[in-house]
Amino acid sequence: MNPKRSTFLFSVLCFGMAFLYVPMALLVLYSFNHSKLVPVWGGFSLRWYKTLFTSEEVWNALTLSLQVAVVNATFATLLGTLAGLALVRFGRFRGRTLFTGMISAPLVMPEVITGLSLLLLFITMNELLGWPSSRGVTTITIAHITFSMAYVAVIIQSRLSGVAQDLEEAAQDLGGKPLRVMFDITLPLLAPGMLAGWLLAFTLSLDDLVIASFVSGPGANTLPMLIYSRVRLGLRPDINALATIIIMTVAIGVALAGYLLMRQRKQIDRDRQMAAAGAAT
Amino acid sequence: MTSATSAATDVYLERPWLDAAAEPFIRIQGVSKRFGDFTAVENVDLDIYRGELFSLLGGSGCGKTTLLRMLAGFETPTVGRITIDNADMTEAPPYQRPVNMMFQSYALFPHMNVADNVAYGLKRDRVPKNEIARRVAEILSMVELQEFGKRKPHQLSGGQRQRVALARALVKQPKVLLLDEPLAALDKRLREQTQFELMNLQERLGVTFIVVTHDQEEAMTLSTRIAVMDAGRIIQVGEPGEVYERPKTRKIANFIGSINTFDGRIVTVDGDAGELALSCPAFSSPLKVPREADLKAGQKATLAIRPEKIMMSKDAPEDRALARLQGEVVELAYMGNLSIYRVQVDGDGGDNNDGDGGDIIQVTAPNLQRVDRRNIEWDDRVWLSWRPDNSFILRD
Numbered sequence: 001m002n003p004k005r006s007t008f009l010f011s012v013l014c015f016g017m018a019f020l021y022v023p024m025a026l027l028v029l030y031s032f033n034h035s036k037l038v039p040v041w042g043g044f045s046l047r048w049y050k051t052l053f054t055s056e057e058v059w060n061a062l063t064l065s066l067q068v069a070v071v072n073a074t075f076a077t078l079l080g081t082l083a084g085l086a087l088v089r090f091g092r093f094r095g096r097t098l099f100t101g102m103i104s105a106p107l108v109m110p111e112v113i114t115g116l117s118l119l120l121l122f123i124t125m126n127e128l129l130g131w132p133s134s135r136g137v138t139t140i141t142i143a144h145i146t147f148s149m150a151y152v153a154v155i156i157q158s159r160l161s162g163v164a165q166d167l168e169e170a171a172q173d174l175g176g177k178p179l180r181v182m183f184d185i186t187l188p189l190l191a192p193g194m195l196a197g198w199l200l201a202f203t204l205s206l207d208d209l210v211i212a213s214f215v216s217g218p219g220a221n222t223l224p225m226l227i228y229s230r231v232r233l234g235l236r237p238d239i240n241a242l243a244t245i246i247i248m249t250v251a252i253g254v255a256l257a258g259y260l261l262m263r264q265r266k267q268i269d270r271d272r273q274m275a276a277a278g279a280a281t
Numbered sequence: 282m283t284s285a286t287s288a289a290t291d292v293y294l295e296r297p298w299l300d301a302a303a304e305p306f307i308r309i310q311g312v313s314k315r316f317g318d319f320t321a322v323e324n325v326d327l328d329i330y331r332g333e334l335f336s337l338l339g340g341s342g343c344g345k346t347t348l349l350r351m352l353a354g355f356e357t358p359t360v361g362r363i364t365i366d367n368a369d370m371t372e373a374p375p376y377q378r379p380v381n382m383m384f385q386s387y388a389l390f391p392h393m394n395v396a397d398n399v400a401y402g403l404k405r406d407r408v409p410k411n412e413i414a415r416r417v418a419e420i421l422s423m424v425e426l427q428e429f430g431k432r433k434p435h436q437l438s439g440g441q442r443q444r445v446a447l448a449r450a451l452v453k454q455p456k457v458l459l460l461d462e463p464l465a466a467l468d469k470r471l472r473e474q475t476q477f478e479l480m481n482l483q484e485r486l487g488v489t490f491i492v493v494t495h496d497q498e499e500a501m502t503l504s505t506r507i508a509v510m511d512a513g514r515i516i517q518v519g520e521p522g523e524v525y526e527r528p529k530t531r532k533i534a535n536f537i538g539s540i541n542t543f544d545g546r547i548v549t550v551d552g553d554a555g556e557l558a559l560s561c562p563a564f565s566s567p568l569k570v571p572r573e574a575d576l577k578a579g580q581k582a583t584l585a586i587r588p589e590k591i592m593m594s595k596d597a598p599e600d601r602a603l604a605r606l607q608g609e610v611v612e613l614a615y616m617g618n619l620s621i622y623r624v625q626v627d628g629d630g631g632d633n634n635d636g637d638g639g640d641i642i643q644v645t646a647p648n649l650q651r652v653d654r655r656n657i658e659w660d661d662r663v664w665l666s667w668r669p670d671n672s673f674i675l676r677d
Contacts, residue, residue: 170388174402271436
């Protein structure tokens with residue numbers, strides 16, 4: 001290969017990697033900085049981790065965020081799966097096109113608009129129905145469900161088109177009534193898609209700042225809201241420590257998923273070989 | 282007299298479609314299926330008898346799969362009626378029909394192992410557990426997969442998967458087994474072997490099989506009878522030999538095997554002898570061929586002869602009763618067991634006066650000699666001859 005071009009490619013690679021990872025590396029590095037001033041290096045220390053773990057505010061925000069994320073992911077998966085099933089399997093019912101468009105609208109709607117409209121909805125509901133009387137965990141969760149549901153529905157839709165319809169037909173042909181077939185065949189095959197949907201909804205919720213800010217009330221701060229409000233008052237080293245923990249968690253999660261996937265692929269390869277060997281005998 | 286009657290009954294036992302009094306097992310009456318503006322199946326009438334291995338043969342989009350899906354209950358006819366064993370099944374959902382289907386893709390449940398796949402239908406019928414185990418083991422040993430019960434479908438080879446699909450469809454002892462392109466996904470060698478296994482199994486179980494296929498050879502070897510479909514209609518129903526030797530139209534003749542045709546005009550019709558005389562410009566004298574009922578003297582008709590029915594020799598045949606032509610070998614394809622010759626016949630062939638020489642006639646002949654001892658080569662002058670009653674009349 002042309003050595004000149006390979007140098008060029010190599011430098012492009014280095015630059016790209018640096019672009020992606022230098023900021024994160026800096027953040028991790030400064031989380032171990034003893035100095036109170038973020039950009040001044042004052043020696044290695046775990047001081048800010050200690051501060052972080054003793055801060056009740058951070059713990060509250062984290063628990064709230066996780067709580068919202070779990071409830072959101074569960075409900076969004078449930079509703080999104082039903083919507084996806086309806087869209088793919090119920091044929092051409094009246095208003096299907098409209099429904100398809102409406103389910104994907106939250107995907108393209110600017111978050112500011114979604115947040116604002118939901119805030120307006122909650123205020124109006126409070127005036128007309130007396131519920132929700134205050135904004136907080138409940139309103140954030142509801143808001144998150146509305147937009148993550150759309151993502152789940154899209155995942156389920158694509159997954160369902162992949163789950164060959166002839167499997168369901170075969171089950172019916174063998175005597176399974178439609179509801180039975182759904183529990184025996186469709187849902188088990190859909191499980192990976194539902195898991196992916198759940199994880200996506202969980203991440204979306206954990207990540208969201210804009211919508212949560214709109215529909216939250218006094219005292220209910222999610223983790224992104226807390227981080228944002230603190231950073232606005234100036235860079236603080238304990239936030240670096242928090243960010244480092246989040247990065248580590250994600251990295252470990254991704255590595256674990258990668259390992260499991262690789263193991264599964266190896267197993268499939270082994271199975272193929274076994275099948276081929278079996279056919280030869 | 283008695284022996285004659287019993288002989289006739291025997292024929293009817295093996296071939297109930299010849300017996301006007303026999304009661305069909307499956308009746309398809311005036312069935313059409315429309316999807317919007319598109320007509321997939323048009324006005325199909327078909328009777329299928331108990332124990333038959335019946336093939337629906339046709340190219341893609343001819344409606345054969347739609348017809349099969351209506352028998353399985355995945356589609357409902359737009360008009361018409363389907364009865365199976367005297368029960369009206371036109372509107373019955375798939376899970377209430379005494380019919381099972383083997384899918385082209387096999388449609389094995391990927392999250393269940395082989396034994397669970399096979400047991401699924403029995404579980405839905407609430408068969409007792411120990412009986413399920415017994416019947417699953419029995420059917421798996423019948424398809425020689427008794428050791429594979431714990432495997433998942435993706436751990437099996439294509440041929441094994443095909444047998445699992447077959448076992449799963451047969452374990453419920455259906456009245457009718459529907460097979461959608463059962464051998465299409467197998468390689469050639471395995472396909473031939475499986476054909477015979479399928480026939481043996483069908484004979485042993487006595488279940489009525491209905492097979493959808495686009496492969497004419499497969500239909501010929503497997504079936505008791507074949508229905509040839511085109512554009513949503515059934516254009517001919519008959520035993521394999523009948524469909525091959527006496528195809529009704531040029532389309533069928535071309536679809537099943539190859540054919541040589543000659544334009545001509547009917548000179549005389551001899552009802553008593555069951556033959557008619559046809560004069561073709563390609564032949565010096567009129568040919569006597571088996572009669573088609575509704576043809577009259579003076580009508581135009583097409584004479585057809587299959588390539589393997591033609592004898593080829595360097596010397597003129599002595600038998601004056603044979604239809605004969607002379608020509609030159611222009612192409613020769615060696616296929617191992619047989620050879621295909623393309624012979625350009627002298628004269629103008631008669632169907633057009635463009636002066637570019639006569640028709641090209643295709644002849645297949647078994648390679649009785651080793652290829653290095655072959656006595657007919659390119660550019661050789663040859664005589665083509667055949668018994669006129671081996672040819673037949675085609676309608677367009």
